[in-house]
Amino acid sequence: MNLPPQAAPNACRVAVLVDAPQHSGLSTALDYLADQPLPVGSLVRVPLGARELLGLVWEGEAPLPEPDAPPLTLRPVSAVLDAIPPLGAAWRALLVFAAGYYQRAAGELALSVLPPQLREVSPAQLQAKLKKLHKARVTVPTEATAPRPELTAAQQQALAPVLAALQAGQAPPPFLLWGLTGSGKTELYLRAAEVALAQGRQVLVLVPEINLTPQLEARFAQRFAGVAMATLHSALTPAQRLQHWLAAHLGHARLVLGTRLAIFASLPELGLIVVDEEHDPSYKQQDGARYSARDLAVYRARLEQVPVVLGSATPALESWAHAQAGRYQRLDLAERMGGGALPQVRLFDMNRLPRQPGVTTALSPALVEALRLRHARGEQSLLFLNRRGYAPVLHCDQCNWKSDCPHCSAHQVFHKADRTLRCHHCGVSQRVPRACPSCGNADIAPLGRGTEQLEEQLEALLPGARVARIDADTTRLKGALHAQLHAVHEGEVDVLVGTQMVTKGHDFRRITLVAAINPDSALFSSDFRAPERLFSLLMQAAGRAGRDAAQAARSEMWVQTWYPAHAVYQALRQHDFAAFAQAQLTEREAAGLPPYAHLALLRAEGRDVAAVRAFLLAAQAQADALAQQFGAEVLVYPPVPLPVARVANVERLQMLMEAPQRGALQRLLRAWLPQLQALKRQHRGVLRWAVDVDPLAI
Numbered sequence: 001m002n003l004p005p006q007a008a009p010n011a012c013r014v015a016v017l018v019d020a021p022q023h024s025g026l027s028t029a030l031d032y033l034a035d036q037p038l039p040v041g042s043l044v045r046v047p048l049g050a051r052e053l054l055g056l057v058w059e060g061e062a063p064l065p066e067p068d069a070p071p072l073t074l075r076p077v078s079a080v081l082d083a084i085p086p087l088g089a090a091w092r093a094l095l096v097f098a099a100g101y102y103q104r105a106a107g108e109l110a111l112s113v114l115p116p117q118l119r120e121v122s123p124a125q126l127q128a129k130l131k132k133l134h135k136a137r138v139t140v141p142t143e144a145t146a147p148r149p150e151l152t153a154a155q156q157q158a159l160a161p162v163l164a165a166l167q168a169g170q171a172p173p174p175f176l177l178w179g180l181t182g183s184g185k186t187e188l189y190l191r192a193a194e195v196a197l198a199q200g201r202q203v204l205v206l207v208p209e210i211n212l213t214p215q216l217e218a219r220f221a222q223r224f225a226g227v228a229m230a231t232l233h234s235a236l237t238p239a240q241r242l243q244h245w246l247a248a249h250l251g252h253a254r255l256v257l258g259t260r261l262a263i264f265a266s267l268p269e270l271g272l273i274v275v276d277e278e279h280d281p282s283y284k285q286q287d288g289a290r291y292s293a294r295d296l297a298v299y300r301a302r303l304e305q306v307p308v309v310l311g312s313a314t315p316a317l318e319s320w321a322h323a324q325a326g327r328y329q330r331l332d333l334a335e336r337m338g339g340g341a342l343p344q345v346r347l348f349d350m351n352r353l354p355r356q357p358g359v360t361t362a363l364s365p366a367l368v369e370a371l372r373l374r375h376a377r378g379e380q381s382l383l384f385l386n387r388r389g390y391a392p393v394l395h396c397d398q399c400n401w402k403s404d405c406p407h408c409s410a411h412q413v414f415h416k417a418d419r420t421l422r423c424h425h426c427g428v429s430q431r432v433p434r435a436c437p438s439c440g441n442a443d444i445a446p447l448g449r450g451t452e453q454l455e456e457q458l459e460a461l462l463p464g465a466r467v468a469r470i471d472a473d474t475t476r477l478k479g480a481l482h483a484q485l486h487a488v489h490e491g492e493v494d495v496l497v498g499t500q501m502v503t504k505g506h507d508f509r510r511i512t513l514v515a516a517i518n519p520d521s522a523l524f525s526s527d528f529r530a531p532e533r534l535f536s537l538l539m540q541a542a543g544r545a546g547r548d549a550a551q552a553a554r555s556e557m558w559v560q561t562w563y564p565a566h567a568v569y570q571a572l573r574q575h576d577f578a579a580f581a582q583a584q585l586t587e588r589e590a591a592g593l594p595p596y597a598h599l600a601l602l603r604a605e606g607r608d609v610a611a612v613r614a615f616l617l618a619a620q621a622q623a624d625a626l627a628q629q630f631g632a633e634v635l636v637y638p639p640v641p642l643p644v645a646r647v648a649n650v651e652r653l654q655m656l657m658e659a660p661q662r663g664a665l666q667r668l669l670r671a672w673l674p675q676l677q678a679l680k681r682q683h684r685g686v687l688r689w690a691v692d693v694d695p696l697a698i
């Protein structure tokens, strides 16, 4: 036993959170012995079993009843990382809320949102890092290079309530900044940030994608001379992430830009939160604690009494409903900058094409003609196809063999460039067979179409045009995306092909034609959010066209579809998000779906479907019993397989819970989780299980 020979006169018991998942049963803080009281929020190193872990001093500290006789069972804290201030009360309150709401152990969540490198550093190493901190790659532009434009009347009007809230120094309801693509939302973020910074406060700006951080960072850097900025996202090296986190925690960085994990940045002087593209699904964490950074931003803003601005051209229906109900304050930017028109939407009915057996047309002749015209005029076009690779499946028409993944309930995708079949779910990859592996037929053919094939077809159809492709395959190497986007901006590309990666946020100035290639599959998804997502994706894609007001009038958005009459496309044609949202909300209300109901999912995985199902059925019985006991209106649906049921030989099932009241669902989950832990111990066939509160993908 590792006890100090003599407990110091001030020795006391400290409660310490360590990284223990809810499932392990170590979900509350553990007691340790410290030489003297440690402030709550201090980072410490503590022994646990044979290991030494990073821990967080927590509420519950109490002096020992008899200081000279410490209980033998308490082990001492190994080290205190006291070179940095403890994590503040507001940060801890956010953590407590998030852990409770998303049903995770506070210690597990705390340690998963702190920079990973903190787990390894000794007090001396941390000291050394702090010494180096001023050399960290925290951007401090010395001179503002971008002009500060006069705000338009619409911008001034939209900004006024935010400025008033900043000046009043209290939290108004969240602001929902609803502005068309290119309507000047980012300019308003800059203005609001300017005021908060001038007040000596820190500003947190969340963006959905890592890819968009450099762009936004550049825009902020060009505006704010002498303001230290730090980014936080998962593509940083562990050392960078710690440096940037420390810069924020110590208050050196005044402006923090980041992806969803940045919502947990320690910002002792927070004064404003901005959530750009607030509807984006990437704000929802998909493993561990499945938190929504957007929702936590709203919570954190209220907690810290600071304004939060949620911006989008197509707000999440949850946010829209809050605004309708007056819980959020809507700020509208109804016009594009410079009075530019939105691209005219043309729905191209694929049924009008003459049918040729065996030929599926990706590009209608009319679209090819339109592309040719743009090229001749020296304008750029963007083709959006949300499927990478050459073809989603290889097929033998003799024996009907398909390139199924041996480990997943999915096809292996044909990648022509390196002649591989690759599974996009488990990552397994193999050489393309020369002949059908099942019947030997040499004539196996790709079915369907991915970006690689589209690129190839365009090159054939548009001789002389410079075609480029941007998707997860072309951007694997560090810096590749940046270089490719640069080429587009510089006009070195005539036709850009890409997945949804290219539809988001980019301020392309030369694109006058955007085309969505057969986006219909989303219309038939079992996920009730699919139409909402498709609409926002297409609106966003449309927003890439005509960003230069001089060209806006002749910019177009084409949608090649087999279902031109579908409500999603009809609303898109009118650029009418409000009508679309209203129609969707009416449907959701009738069907008892969010935001009119609250959902949680229990997911479980294992090698054997029957074992997983048995676990979920038993869980369902538990949940039903609890619902009855509480008299709560919680509906528990029977377990069903996930849309891709098997991945890497693991079977995945889920069970949906639905309640009209958030509180009822939360109460049930809280009581249920300990029972589930016990149940799991009886069901050895279950490898993993997790609860997802407010799930995004159903």
Ligand SMILES: Nc1ncnc2c1ncn2[C@@H]1O[C@H](COP(=O)(O)OP(=O)(O)OP(=O)(O)O)[C@@H](O)[C@H]1O
Pocket: 149, 150, 151, 152, 155, 179, 180, 181, 182, 183, 184, 185, 186, 187, 188, 313, 337, 505, 507, 543
């Ligand atoms: N008041 C203004 N005067 C002149 N130009 C402006 C003004 N506000 C914004 N702009 C410019 O108009 C363009 C679009 O503005 P901004 O990027 O802020 O719009 P956005 O709504 O954020 O667009 P998106 O939703 O597509 O990201 C930018 O190039 C920006 O510099």
Ligand SMILES: [Zn+2]
Pocket: 405, 406, 407, 408, 410, 423, 424, 425, 426, 427, 428, 647, 648
């Ligand atoms: Zn697979």
